[in-house]
Amino acid sequence: MSSIWKRPSLSQPVTLAACLAAEEPEEKTSQARCSECRALLGATLEADLLAAARRRAAAIEQEAQRRVEAMLAAAQKAVEEKKAAAAAAGREEGYRAGYAAGKAAAEELIQAAEDLKAQAEKERAELVAALEPQAVELAFALARHILRREVRTAPEDVKELLAAAAAKLPAGEKVTLEVAPGEVPAWTAARNVVQQALGDRSYTVVESANVAPGEFLLATALGTVDARLENQLRACREHLRGVPGHAAE
Known part of the structure; x- marks a missing residue:
């Protein structure tokens, strides 16, 4: 049974030591070889350790930088959120203040x-109270003027007044x-209208100094009906005096 010998893999320090050992002059002592080997091994280990330390330090530094950047970003975000919240609160407060001010102004x-x-x-x-008597008198004066004119020019226009008096x-x-x-001529010309107003009563038209132009008075043996405008207007005045809201003369 054959066996194949495999050369074991050696780390760099061990390989270096083996080579050096193979090349050592035989005159060197075993102690010298060991000292040099230890020195080389120590230097190599130191270099390896320094490199590993540097790599570890770089990794730690990168991780620290990442964490610092994350913390700064979180802090900046918190600041922005607080600023936004403060601005929103300020807007809300401003809106409330503006609404209150506007409402107060509107109420004023x-x-x-x-x-x-x-x-x-x-x-x-006050103006109506002051002008009402004048307005009433003006209305009465206007009514007096219109009625008198109508009676003088067209007695038939006062048929209802005649009928009411009769x-x-x-x-x-x-x-x-x-x-x-x-x-008298105007009333005589309107005899048909007068007769319709008086009904079956016979009548006579006479002049009277007690009757103003445009007015009339009906008299019988049993009594008199005063249809003169002044008396009618006076009755209206007395009525208005008793109506609330109308001022007395």
Whole structure:
């Protein structure tokens, strides 16, 4: 059985030592060879250890740098988040402050508008109270003027007024229609209208100095109906005096 001898692999220091040992002159002593071998081995080991230490130091330095960069990035992110949160809080606070200020300003404007409205209503009421008597008198004067003109120019336009006055008289009684001086022809020309208003009553048209132009008065043996405008307007005034909101003269 044959055996094959395999040369064992030697590390660099051992190989170097073996070579040196093979080349050693035989005159050197065993002690000298051992000293040199130890020196070479120590130098090689020292170089290996230094290289390994440098590699380890570089790895540690790289890891430390990575961790430092990660910590700095995390710190920067935290700072940015805090800044963003502070800005958002500031915006929210600003919005709340602006909303409160705007609401207060709007409430002031509303109150000012209400005060102005109340003042305007007060002034309007005072103005109406001051002008109402004048307006009433103006209305009465205008009505007086219109009615008198209509009666003078067209007595038929006061048919309803005649009928209302005649309704207060006894049926079948003869009526005397008193009119202003100079207006008998106009009333006579409107005899049909007058007769329709008086119904079955006979009547006579006479002039009276007590009747103003454009007015009339109905008289019978049993009584008189005063349809003169002044009396009618006076009655209206008295009525308005008793109505709330109307000022007395």
